[in-house]
Amino acid sequence: MxxxxxxxxxxxxxxxxxxxxxxxxxxxxxxxxxxxxxxxxxxxxxxxxxxxxxxxxxxxxxxxxxxxxxxxxxxxxxxxxxxxxxxxxxxxxxxxxxxxxxxxxxxxxxNPINTPIKLPRSKMDKQANLLKQLEFTNITYYSELGNDCTQDVVVYMATSDDEAKELEDFLTEWNLRDRYDVAYVVFTKGEHLNTALRTYDNVTFANNHLSLVQAIFVASRGVIPY
Incomplete structure (x- = not known):
């Protein structure tokens, strides 16, 4: 048990x-x-x-x-x-x-008298007054040959061959010979200049006040603006 x-x-x-x-x-x-x-x-x-x-x-x-x-x-x-x-x-x-x-x-x-005319500053005051009396009112001035002298009618005073040579060099350098949009009037005051400018198609000469006005008027008719 x-x-x-x-x-x-x-x-x-x-x-x-x-x-x-x-x-x-x-x-x-x-x-x-x-x-x-x-x-x-x-x-x-x-x-x-x-x-x-x-x-x-x-x-x-x-x-x-x-x-x-x-x-x-x-x-x-x-x-x-x-x-x-x-x-x-x-x-x-x-x-x-x-x-x-x-x-x-x-x-x-x-009306050619409205053509812009550029004169040398302080050199042609009498001529400028004459042009204004003849109602050439679009007149401006330049101090030296440059960009302002590449269009319209430019009046340049040259009483010596050296001054004429300066304009000749300018036209050659700026390629302005025989251009139709600019005309150059060389005012000689009666001096005879020996210069090649006489062969340029867009250059004319003036010996006195009367011929200057005539040359500017003719140049104004011949310029083709711009």
Missing amino acids: RLLFIFFLALTNVVGFSQTDSLKTDLLKHEIRDERQNELKSFKSELRDDVQAKLQHFSNVENQIHHTIHLYAIIGGVLLSLITFIGYQALKKMVQSGLNKEINKAFYKI
């Missing part, structure tokens, strides 16, 4: 130990499952955050591209408008300039 009791106790302990081990195993399984679920949730959360961050970055890049394209479109439109405006103004100026030239040509042919 005693042996039977001992066997029963041993069997009970074995069963108890078996149930305890089974319980521990179940608890361990639950812990592992919970840990995996937590890891999975954490991974999903990190993945979602990473995807959202990339999407936000792409959105920012796209907005920046659209902004840049819009800015370039505005700049291009402004430049196109500016170029169009400049082109229009240039065309308008060219048309007006051409029209003014044609009007001036016709006007000078009708």
